[in-house]
Amino acid sequence: MMSPRLTSPVPPATSFGMRGRGKETSGRRASYALAMVMTGSMPLAGCISVNAPDKPIVIELNINIKQEVIYRLAEDVKQNIEANPDIF
Amino acid sequence: MTHDFQPVRPRMWKALLIAPALVMAFAGLSAPAWADRDPAYAAARAAGQVGEKTDGYLGVIGGGGDVRAMADKINIQRRANYTERAASQSATVEEYAFTQGCVLIQRTAPGEKYQAPDGSWQTRGAGAPQRDPRCP
Numbered sequence: 001m002m003s004p005r006l007t008s009p010v011p012p013a014t015s016f017g018m019r020g021r022g023k024e025t026s027g028r029r030a031s032y033a034l035a036m037v038m039t040g041s042m043p044l045a046g047c048i049s050v051n052a053p054d055k056p057i058v059i060e061l062n063i064n065i066k067q068e069v070i071y072r073l074a075e076d077v078k079q080n081i082e083a084n085p086d087i088f
Numbered sequence: 089m090t091h092d093f094q095p096v097r098p099r100m101w102k103a104l105l106i107a108p109a110l111v112m113a114f115a116g117l118s119a120p121a122w123a124d125r126d127p128a129y130a131a132a133r134a135a136g137q138v139g140e141k142t143d144g145y146l147g148v149i150g151g152g153g154d155v156r157a158m159a160d161k162i163n164i165q166r167r168a169n170y171t172e173r174a175a176s177q178s179a180t181v182e183e184y185a186f187t188q189g190c191v192l193i194q195r196t197a198p199g200e201k202y203q204a205p206d207g208s209w210q211t212r213g214a215g216a217p218q219r220d221p222r223c224p
Contacts, residue, residue: 058207065183067222073187074224076177080169080188081195085124087165088192 128158139201139209140192142220144170144185149201149209190223 081088125133132138137151138159145166146159166188167181174184193202196212204210204218 065186065222069179069183070187070190070222071224073177073179073184074191076173077184077188077191080173081191084169086126087162087169 126158128154129162132158133197133200136199136201136211139203140189140196141203142186142189142193142205142207143182144187144189144192147201147203147209186220187224190219193217193219194223 129138132151132155135151137149137155138146139149141147145163148156148159166185170181170185170188174181177184194217196202196217198212198214200212201209202212202217205220210218
C-alpha cells in the first residue's frame, strides 16, 4: 500500500485560535474581544465631557452693539463729556 | 566770559514765558471733568460709593439713600443726554450709552470704582481698566 502523498504542504488543521488549550475563551475570541474593547474605548478617549456650569449663565444683552457703531460714536462721546461735565 | 552769556538770556526769557503757558494748558485739559461736579457726587465717586457701569450709567455700590437718590438723578440726566445725542448721531440710546460707558471707565481716576465686562466691581488702579473688547 502506498502512502498518500500530498501535492502541496497544507497548514495545520488547528488555527491559532484553536490552540487555546481548552480555555473558556479561545485565543481568537479573546483577540476579537480585545479589539472590540479597544475600538469601543477609542471614541471615549476623544470625548469632551460637558458639565453643567456652577455659575449662572450671563446673557450679554449688549452683544448686538456693533463695534463699527462704537468707533463712529467714540469722538462724539468725548465731546459730550466736555460739554456736560456736571453729569459725568 | 560775557560773550557766552549773551545768547543764553533770550532763551531763558522764552522758557519763563512758555512754562506757565504749558502749566495752564495741562490744567485746562484736566480741570473741567472735576471742577463742575457736584461736591456730593465727587465725594461719592472718591469714596467708591458710586461707580461707572459698562452700560454708561452710574451704579451704586455703597452709601445710604441719599447716594442712591443722587445717582438716580444723574442717571436720569444721562439718559436724557444720551437720547438727544444718539438721535443726532443716528444711533440707538443703548449704543450711545455703551460707547459713553467705555470712555467714562477709561477716564476713571485711580481709586474710583468701575464695572468690569464680567459685571464685577473693580477699583481703578494705576494701569488701564478692564474694558469690553469692543471699546474704542
